[in-house]
Amino acid sequence: MRGDLDLVWLGALLLVALAVYWRLDPTLPRPATITILSAQFLPLILAAAGQTVVMLTGGIDLSLGAVLSLGMAVFVTNPAGNVVASMALALAVTVLAGAANGALVAYAGLPPIIVTLAASFLWAGVTLIVLPQPGGQVPAELVRAYNMGWYGLALPAIAIGLALAVWKLVKTTRFGLALYAVGGNEHGAFANGIDTRRVKIAAYGFAGLFTGLAGIGLAIQTGSGDPTIGTPYTLNSIAVAVLGGISFFGGVGRMRGTLLGALLFGLLSNLLLFTGISTFYQLILQGVVLVVAVAVKTLAARERVA
Amino acid sequence: MKGMTRRALIAAAAGALLATTACNVDSGATTASSPAAGGTASAAPKALKVGWSTIYLAPSWMQQTLKMLEDDVARLKGEGKVASYETFNANGDTSQQIAQIQAMITQKYDVILVDAGSSTALNPVMEQAVAAGIVVANFDSLVTSDKVIRVGTDQVEWGRMTAQWLADKLGGKGEIIAMNGPAGVSVSEERWKGAEEVFKKYPDIKIAANVHSEYNLAPAAQAFASAYSANPDITGVFSQGGALSAAALQTLVKQDRKLVPITGENYNGFLKMWAEKRREGFSSIATAQPNYLSVIALQAAVAKAGGANVPMNITVPLPEITDENLDQFVKPDQPDDSYPIQPLPQGEIDKLIAGK
Numbered sequence: 001m002r003g004d005l006d007l008v009w010l011g012a013l014l015l016v017a018l019a020v021y022w023r024l025d026p027t028l029p030r031p032a033t034i035t036i037l038s039a040q041f042l043p044l045i046l047a048a049a050g051q052t053v054v055m056l057t058g059g060i061d062l063s064l065g066a067v068l069s070l071g072m073a074v075f076v077t078n079p080a081g082n083v084v085a086s087m088a089l090a091l092a093v094t095v096l097a098g099a100a101n102g103a104l105v106a107y108a109g110l111p112p113i114i115v116t117l118a119a120s121f122l123w124a125g126v127t128l129i130v131l132p133q134p135g136g137q138v139p140a141e142l143v144r145a146y147n148m149g150w151y152g153l154a155l156p157a158i159a160i161g162l163a164l165a166v167w168k169l170v171k172t173t174r175f176g177l178a179l180y181a182v183g184g185n186e187h188g189a190f191a192n193g194i195d196t197r198r199v200k201i202a203a204y205g206f207a208g209l210f211t212g213l214a215g216i217g218l219a220i221q222t223g224s225g226d227p228t229i230g231t232p233y234t235l236n237s238i239a240v241a242v243l244g245g246i247s248f249f250g251g252v253g254r255m256r257g258t259l260l261g262a263l264l265f266g267l268l269s270n271l272l273l274f275t276g277i278s279t280f281y282q283l284i285l286q287g288v289v290l291v292v293a294v295a296v297k298t299l300a301a302r303e304r305v306a
Numbered sequence: 307m308k309g310m311t312r313r314a315l316i317a318a319a320a321g322a323l324l325a326t327t328a329c330n331v332d333s334g335a336t337t338a339s340s341p342a343a344g345g346t347a348s349a350a351p352k353a354l355k356v357g358w359s360t361i362y363l364a365p366s367w368m369q370q371t372l373k374m375l376e377d378d379v380a381r382l383k384g385e386g387k388v389a390s391y392e393t394f395n396a397n398g399d400t401s402q403q404i405a406q407i408q409a410m411i412t413q414k415y416d417v418i419l420v421d422a423g424s425s426t427a428l429n430p431v432m433e434q435a436v437a438a439g440i441v442v443a444n445f446d447s448l449v450t451s452d453k454v455i456r457v458g459t460d461q462v463e464w465g466r467m468t469a470q471w472l473a474d475k476l477g478g479k480g481e482i483i484a485m486n487g488p489a490g491v492s493v494s495e496e497r498w499k500g501a502e503e504v505f506k507k508y509p510d511i512k513i514a515a516n517v518h519s520e521y522n523l524a525p526a527a528q529a530f531a532s533a534y535s536a537n538p539d540i541t542g543v544f545s546q547g548g549a550l551s552a553a554a555l556q557t558l559v560k561q562d563r564k565l566v567p568i569t570g571e572n573y574n575g576f577l578k579m580w581a582e583k584r585r586e587g588f589s590s591i592a593t594a595q596p597n598y599l600s601v602i603a604l605q606a607a608v609a610k611a612g613g614a615n616v617p618m619n620i621t622v623p624l625p626e627i628t629d630e631n632l633d634q635f636v637k638p639d640q641p642d643d644s645y646p647i648q649p650l651p652q653g654e655i656d657k658l659i660a661g662k
């Protein structure tokens with residue numbers, strides 16, 4: 001119930017943002033604009049989805065941006081010779097990278113913030129070996145279809161829908177339930193016979209899947225790979241997940257909150273581009289809006305409890 | 307009661323968002339209400355809406371570039387060629403830069419200037435802008451797309467020119483330390499490529515150490531100090547960046563060693579030290595990534611929007627700062643972290659834009 005009210009609040013904010021956006025850009029409801037905007041938001045939405053999975057276990061992933069770049073780099077070097085196989089390979093790499101993070105957290109018993117900080121340097125280095133400088137190849141037809149629409153279909157929006165549908169299925173499985181249980185009360189989960197280590201490794205691996213998809217999306221949007229482009233996604237994905245109501249302490253929050261949070265975050269930063277206010281104030285305003293949104297939400301929740 | 311609180315909160319948030327839009331309405335009105343102040347300029351039929359998307363704005367080089375650009379915008383506004391101007395700072399986020407260019411397309415800008423955060427990632431969105439009839443001019447950090455006007459310097463020539471000076475200064479023989487930027491950064495690779503070409507011609511010049519460092523004073527000083535302690539008998543330093551040169555010279559001065567020739571850049575901290583030590587026989591050559599690249603890009607784009615034929619690739623000659631003309635560049639009263647440059651005469655800019 002509480003979660004639902006949080007989402008109502010976020011949804012209302014999003015509607016306001018959409019209405020304002022529509023006024024500034026009357027082409028908003030057209031398929032072409034939806035395609036462009038969804039291509040623009042896809043990496044952030046999926047990166048935040050990955051961050052959400054990790055945060056639900058009570059962890060945090062500071063290597064997300066580096067893994068995103070890694071997935072992008074593997075994909076654009078086209079190691080398998082064709083797009084679909086290269087995509088699969090890139091996802092395999094990011095899932096393994098995520099699972100490796102998870103294994104360190106689960107078995108070494110190190111705090112996730114330390115493990116993933118160290119991992120961020122490691123994966124950034126590996127990315128530079130795979131792709132030393134911006135470049136690589138994505139088939140031009142794919143870039144065009146993805147960015148301009150394919151028979152009027154917004155492919156990025158469909159990809160987001162599919163990825164989130166997968167999550168919806170996974171959430172109902174034993175793993176999905178165990179994920180919330182481990183995040184909510186690890187000892188309790190363990191006492192109830194859940195293999196908490198396996199759950200954690202699977203969760204970080206699953207986050208790697210979302211992160212890899214984000215990297216592939218970014219590669220298709222930009223038609224190339226860039227070994228350092230992922231960095232800002234680390235903090236942005238955390239900001240979005242928190243905005244979406246995912247708790248830092250694990251076990252609390254829902255993926256649809258993250259989706260709303262990502263859309264709001266993306267729309268707000270786009271809106272500021274239409275406002276014509278000085279560029280440094282844009283950064284300040286973006287920060288203020290984030291803080292206010294989270295603070296008001298938290299206060300509202302506290303009042304209801306009281 | 308609970309419901310009311312919630313509604314009040316939503317209303318407050320809506321208010322906050324609308325307040326943001328109110329700003330936009332204002333600025334929108336001003337831009338829309340300034341039509342071409344017709345007359346003097348025969349080339350430009352209407353005043354243009356110009357925007358600059360830059361990957362960073364905070365570094366001092368960018369601040370100087372912004373200032374130069376704004377001065378030229380003011381001049382062009384006076385001539386009725388430019389109606390409005392806007393800066394967008396992506397703050398290191400290339401995805402944000404894509405969103406900025408997209409927003410400028412939606413808002414029907416006439417000219418988009420870009421200092422790119424990635425040499426490839428902006429290509430699709432910039433080409434989209436070109437397809438929408440917008441003139442896109444890229445300067446400083448260049449992209450690989452050949453559909454946009456590109457205004458830059460030849461980084462290979464940078465390395466070649468400064469290395470050649472050093473080779474001549476050493477009479478074609480000696481032992482040097484090479485100070486390069488971070489591995490994998492294309493600017494660093496290109497400058498070194500040019501330098502290496504030169505040094506290959508002089509088998510008697512031995513490269514005792516090839517040091518990679520951030521383009522920052524502190525890490526560069528550390529890196530140079532350890533290379534220097536292993537090779538104290540060097541007779542010169544090839545450095546491809548101002549902070550690197552300052553670090554090397556500083557180390558020699560601190561350790562009270564012989565001031566061997568060091569190549570440089572127009573980083574004011576280095577220029578100041580050079581001017582001071584010139585009396586003691588220190589000699590250098592420096593070049594620059596000139597801030598006026600932005601002005602040339604702006605003028606080229608405005609000319610193209612006015613129907614002129616403008617070359618797609620404009621390579622701006624590298625300035626040469628020598629022992630003789632150093633005093634025209636060095637700014638003793640300004641901070642170390644600035645990049646003094648002499649403005650390029652308008653005649654030279656016109657020649658570059660005309661493709662001569």
